[in-house]
Amino acid sequence: xxxxxxxxxxxxxxxxxxxxxxxxxxxxxxxxxxxxxxxxxxxxxxxxxxxxxxxxxxxxxxxxxxxxxxxxxxxxxxxxxxxxxxxxxxxxxxxxxxxxxxxxxxxxxxxxxxxxxxxxxxxxxxxxxxxxxxxxxxxxxxxxxxxxxxxxxxxxxxxxxxxxxxxxxxxxxxxxxxxxxxxxxxxxxxxxxxxxxxxxxxxxxxxxxxxxxxxxxxxxxxxxxxxxxxxxxxxxxxxxxxxxxxxxxxxxxxxxxxxxxxxxxxxxxxxxxxxxxxxxxxxxxxxxxxxxxxxxxxxxxxxxxxxxxxxxxxxxxxxxxxxxxxxxxxxxxxxxxxxxxxxxxxxxxxxxxxxxxxxxxxxxxxxxxxxxx
Numbered sequence: 001x002x003x004x005x006x007x008x009x010x011x012x013x014x015x016x017x018x019x020x021x022x023x024x025x026x027x028x029x030x031x032x033x034x035x036x037x038x039x040x041x042x043x044x045x046x047x048x049x050x051x052x053x054x055x056x057x058x059x060x061x062x063x064x065x066x067x068x069x070x071x072x073x074x075x076x077x078x079x080x081x082x083x084x085x086x087x088x089x090x091x092x093x094x095x096x097x098x099x100x101x102x103x104x105x106x107x108x109x110x111x112x113x114x115x116x117x118x119x120x121x122x123x124x125x126x127x128x129x130x131x132x133x134x135x136x137x138x139x140x141x142x143x144x145x146x147x148x149x150x151x152x153x154x155x156x157x158x159x160x161x162x163x164x165x166x167x168x169x170x171x172x173x174x175x176x177x178x179x180x181x182x183x184x185x186x187x188x189x190x191x192x193x194x195x196x197x198x199x200x201x202x203x204x205x206x207x208x209x210x211x212x213x214x215x216x217x218x219x220x221x222x223x224x225x226x227x228x229x230x231x232x233x234x235x236x237x238x239x240x241x242x243x244x245x246x247x248x249x250x251x252x253x254x255x256x257x258x259x260x261x262x263x264x265x266x267x268x269x270x271x272x273x274x275x276x277x278x279x280x281x282x283x284x285x286x287x288x289x290x291x292x293x294x295x296x297x298x299x300x301x302x303x304x305x306x307x308x309x310x311x312x313x314x315x316x317x318x319x320x321x322x323x324x325x326x327x328x329x330x331x332x333x334x335x336x337x338x339x340x341x342x343x344x345x346x347x348x349x350x351x352x353x354x355x356x357x358x359x360x361x362x363x364x365x366x367x368x369x370x371x372x373x
Contacts, residue, residue: 004028061332066284067096073283075190076276078204082232084279085348086225088287090325096283101324120149125167125219132171140167166254167219173252174217180210186242193273200276204236213237213248222253224295231352232275234260238268260355274347286329287344288336292320294345298353302346308337 001007001017006028008019019025084091093099124147131140144164150156186209190201206214214237218226234249241247247262281287290311297307313319320326330336 059332062328062330063285064332069280069283073280074198074200076200076202076279078202078232078236081202081275081279082229084282085228085232085275085289086291087323087325088282088289089329090323092282092286093325093329099328120147121163122220124149124163125170128167129171129174129219132167133174137168170217170219170252170254177215177217177250177252178210180212183209183211183245185209186240186245188240188242191236191239191269191272193276195273195277196280198280200280202236202272202276204233204240206237206240206242209237209242209245211245213246213250215250215252217252219254222251222256222258224291226251226253227258227295227352228291228348230258230260231349235263235268235272235275238263239265239272241265260352263355271351278344278347288338288340289344289348290320290326290336290341293337294341295349297342297345298349302342304337304342307341307345311337 003019003021004024004027007013008017009025009028010017090101093101124144127143127147128140131137131143141164144150144160144167150159150163186206188204190203193200193202208215214233216230216233220226230249230251234247237245237249238247249258249260251258251260278287278289282289293307293311296310297304300306311320313322326336
């Protein structure tokens, strides 16, 4: 056990579990006020009793009160709304409480790489894709050849060839989608919403629209946050309905593409109003909306056990709950996958899921249902 394990200090502990550090005992009492006083009497030295871990002790509720939402928060940028729904708990901690989450980079790896890590692949794409889109293939090839995250030897050469072909193909797909000329930047008046006797305004600008609509891309498989970003941007585009633009949104991924057809203006406006209500709630306290788990819940047909698998994780994948923002903001909450979670999941992703199911032109949809996260 770790030296700070509460099992050392429980009165029902096994006789072999003992400790003399009162500092650790005091720390555990601060962490869990219900920690019992040290009592060595009546301990059965032969009994093996399973003691709870620190995580099993009822921790005090972190968000025990709601915060007032001042008028300045009611002027919302679309980018801020997207950031919020991508991680509501982290947004609440950083924007409302000023809590700086630990995002220090990992220690330098001293092992020889035999494959390309996901983070290295994205960093590689960030450097090479702009060069390929400009037609500077020689410069892009030189960057790829010198990248330190790639393995050496024959394995490294195989990875270079594989990534080079994939990146070139992705750049070609983007260039084909960008053939139509860009229109002047669209910066309309903010959309106004009235609820709870308050006026909220949503500001959205579109600097890179084409006559066929909006185009976004990311060198990765389509994930829950990609669907989220595309959907919220699409709603704003359809609610604003710029002149001379088909309100269609395309998102290009590595091997997967998403196309969102135009929505009626009133429908998009109403849906944005629903999302702003959840945004207002999430500014006052941690909102029980978790993108990966919520997307799994909606695309599985409202099966909570599917969402719980994504939330909890397994031997083969890290659970969404492992994000440090959840450990702090949701402290003291027994099960955050509650009625608020299911309601917010349907409110945010429900219309998108139905739209994708109806839209036969979306290449990522199979006959078995929606694509995986």
